[in-house]
Amino acid sequence: MGYGLWAMGYGLWAMGYELWALGSGLWAMGYGMSRAAQSFMSRDYRKLDTFNLGDALAVCIYRETADFPPSERYGLRSQLRRAAVSVPSNIVEGSARRSERDYIRFLEIALSSAYETDYLVDLSYRLSLLTGQGHLRCKNCSLSTVRSLQKLIAALGRPSQIP
Numbered sequence: 001m002g003y004g005l006w007a008m009g010y011g012l013w014a015m016g017y018e019l020w021a022l023g024s025g026l027w028a029m030g031y032g033m034s035r036a037a038q039s040f041m042s043r044d045y046r047k048l049d050t051f052n053l054g055d056a057l058a059v060c061i062y063r064e065t066a067d068f069p070p071s072e073r074y075g076l077r078s079q080l081r082r083a084a085v086s087v088p089s090n091i092v093e094g095s096a097r098r099s100e101r102d103y104i105r106f107l108e109i110a111l112s113s114a115y116e117t118d119y120l121v122d123l124s125y126r127l128s129l130l131t132g133q134g135h136l137r138c139k140n141c142s143l144s145t146v147r148s149l150q151k152l153i154a155a156l157g158r159p160s161q162i163p
Contacts, residue, residue: 043103045095050148054088054110057117057141064134065124072129080120086113087145104156111149118142 045051061084068077087110094106121142125135 043095045092048091048095048152050107050145050152051088051091051095053141053145053148054091054114057114057138057145058084058088060084060138060141061117061121064130064138068124068129076120076124076127076129080117080124083113083116083120086110087117087149100156104153107149107153107156111146111153114142114146114149118146 058081061080065077065080072078090106090110090113094103094110097103097106118139121130121135121138124130125132130138
């Protein structure tokens with residue numbers, strides 16, 4: 001086997017230490033590595049429906065909060081936008097983590113932010129900052145994102161809060 005490197009198509013093979021970089025991911029096997037280190041180390045978040053839902057939520061929130069009064073510029077509008085942007089941001093950051101444990105932890109943070117966004121959408125509606133249509137659009141996005149994150153976390157092996 002040796003310790004050479006060979007470029008094959010889109011991939012790179014490192015024999016001896018058994019590292020493979022093929023396509024969009026990196027796989028590592030053997031020689032004292034933990035199971036987490038042996039698993040897929042790089043994930044393409046763009047291919048996740050969960051990421052796309054979280055991204056749509058952030059866009060929806062930005063559009064619907066554009067007409068909030070100036071008095072809410074640094075208040076509820078800012079908090080709602082930060083919570084919404086946190087959802088896809090944590091999915092992206094988790095996707096770049098090496099271990100599945102870290103990946104799941106960031107997905108759980110994204111889930112917490114999605115719950116926060118959902119609450120703030122309801123609060124904004126009760127305070128008459130969101131119209132009925134705007135509330136419905138944001139609510140649909142937030143609930144879809146929450147459900148998708150719950151399913152992804154459960155599929156990866158760690159139960160989440162499912163109301």
